[in-house]
Amino acid sequence: QNDDYRTLSLSAHVGFDSLPDQLIKKSIKQGFSFNVLCIGETGIGKSALINSLFNSNFEDPPSTHFLPSVQLRTQTYELQESDVLLKLTIVNTVGFGDQMNKRDSYQPVVDYIDAQFEAYLQEELKIIRSLFSYQDTRIHVCLYFISPTGRSLKTLDLLTMRSLDSKVNIIPVIGKADSISKTELQEFKSKIMSELVSNGIQIYQFPTDDETVSEINSITNGNLPFAVVGSMEKVNIGNKMVRARQYPWGIVKVENESHCDTVKLRKMLCTNMEDLREKTHAQHYELYRRCRLEEMGFRDIGPETKPVSLQEAYEAKRHKFYLELQRKEEEIKKRFVQRVKEKAAMLKEAEQEVQTKFECLMLIHQEEELKLEEKKKVLEDEIAEFIEKKATAELLQSQAPVSTPIVNLKR
């Protein structure tokens, strides 16, 4: 597009050559984030490699072989080197390749990657959004660990990489490469690369369009995959503590480029970090977004109907959201009605119980009352009888002489 516009010549220093520096200053303030996904079987040396790559001691307890399914474990670290603050997130697959049936091994990984894209997409589609301060969790690079069998790729490797190559930048590495000899290694590398090509798997190619790095990048591209060795321990060599693996027959130095490719991998990751991030955003994320939006029913209609499309797109989303809300409301209402019914039934039962008790008590009460009535009657009869007797006795007394003692009747 620059060709359409007239190029002006400047007569003096204007000063906008400071623009890249202004941009860098801002980026430094914001900080950088880099998310690495490590896929590989248990025990293939993922944690050791990460520690060696970033020259640290990240805490990562070893995991068991007996997990029923593949899980992903995420850990975030903040690294600082001179001015640069890097927020490094390492996602490890746990239990990969351990199951008897590995058919669904790669699905959790695909789901995880998609979930990060989805989160970003959701933020991007929001009305009030804050993309500027969004913590990017999308995976920028995937280190795929190949077993150092020396033969060829496993079916699991091919299946996994094929399902991931359009979603993430894949860099294949041969783990525990110190178990392969130099000659075997070269053959192994060529075999792996030709298998990848014949299976149509797109791995990450280091960019060769910029002269400063094109040469070294194209050499590296020809030397893939990286044969790496990692170590958590340090060995005293000379007078320094060096990361190495000590065997009876010798010491494998992790940082020695003739022993393994770990340092090469580190250099490549650091010098191409920006390109990895950009490809993730501009290529993989865009592809995900496009598929997802088309899935949701959005289309780019022709230019004349674009205003409608924009409105339609958001109307459709709003409508969907509204339907969702309605559905939830219905659900809540149903649940509420259900609860009320249950409570009512409970109360009714209780009421029944109380009623029965009441009736029972009433019966008892009535019976008692009857009994009392009878007793009362009996007593009354006795009293009547007694009064009669008294009357008769008085009558007799009035007729008889006074000498007979009057018996005082107890009242």
Next chain:
Amino acid sequence: CQLFGYVGIEAVLDQMKIKTMKTGFEFNIMVVGQSGLGKSTMVNTLFKSKVSRKSSQPEQEERIPKTVQLQSITHVIEEKGVKMKLTVTDTPGFGDQINNENCWDPIIKYINEQYERYLREEILITRKRKIPDTRVHGCVYFVPPTGHWLRPLDLEFMRRLSKIVNVVPVIAKADTLTLEERAEFKQRIQEDLKTHAISVYPQEDFDQDPEDRALNDRIREKIPFAVVGADQEHQVNGKRVLGRKTKWGIIEVENPAHCEFPLLRDLLIRSHLQDLKDITHNVHYESYRVRRLNES
């Protein structure tokens, strides 16, 4: 976390530099003010080239238009490997009519159209790798050097536009004011802006940290800059300088003792150019997007 040795993470800075130099930058600036205030000359002085093809004697065709029109010119300029696509939008006819009510409407419409264009591109399913950015990153508003107060037109314009774009007010043709008059004028303008709650660039709300705030406070003390524009060179003390030659002396444009042009240039280009773009993208564009999406 502790790094036990050198890793090489800082290489990411160089990569960023290389990447941005390859893709180049876009910068869109708008100049607003009555005719004759030296807007075109100012743009030429800022970018040290004939960005604007206006001559000092207006030709027959360059009559003052009946309504505000907007003219955009785009050029590509390069300095030390950094390529910039510069678009300058001029607004002839602003404030020149008898009745200037609503003369800001075409300007607001233009600014919103650029936001709309960007939004449409952003919404597409299959979208471009780099969305072409025609949004106005900064609007330089030329205040006539009356020395008194801001006029109703100035206040109305700045009030409305500072809500949708970064507004940088400047006192135009400041060579007609003495230094004391300039200071007083500035003081009154600052009070006016505060009274009417007009927030011009750099806006206080967007200071990110104490360091930013301190730097921007120093700039805010001097806003609006009293500027003089010139595109002719003269000989002063054996040096060639840009300036205006008058009978009573040569006004050197780049001399901080004469006028504040260097401050304006530094703000717009040397220190805050990226910030102008960021605020346009993260604040003004986002609020346009929110308004637009809420209305449908």
